[in-house]
Amino acid sequence: MFECMITSFHCRHGKAYLFDKVVNTTFGQKEERMMTTGLHIAADIFCVLCGSLVGWKYETAQEKSQKYKEGKSVLERFKICGPDGSRYWAGHDIHSGGSDADDA
Structure with a gap:
């Protein structure tokens, strides 16, 4: 379901x-969605x-500081599972410490 975890x-x-x-x-x-980090154009991911x-994709961000999210997707950890129902839990965060309380 995913490739190249960033943060x-x-x-x-x-x-x-x-x-x-x-x-x-x-x-x-x-x-258009108003999120904690500002106004974004986003689409749900199924x-x-x-x-x-399972998450959402950032299409555009209005705030300059949030432009790095454009074209990227957010998947909620507890919603990610394999075809056999097993959970895909990341063994480690590649870049830990980032956070976002976006309310999509």
């Missing part, structure tokens, strides 16, 4: 991860296997 975030349900690229997913419609909402 750890915190979201409404706990830990989440920001990725350059995610696979085995589909995207919902882009919409698992192609089960259809569950």
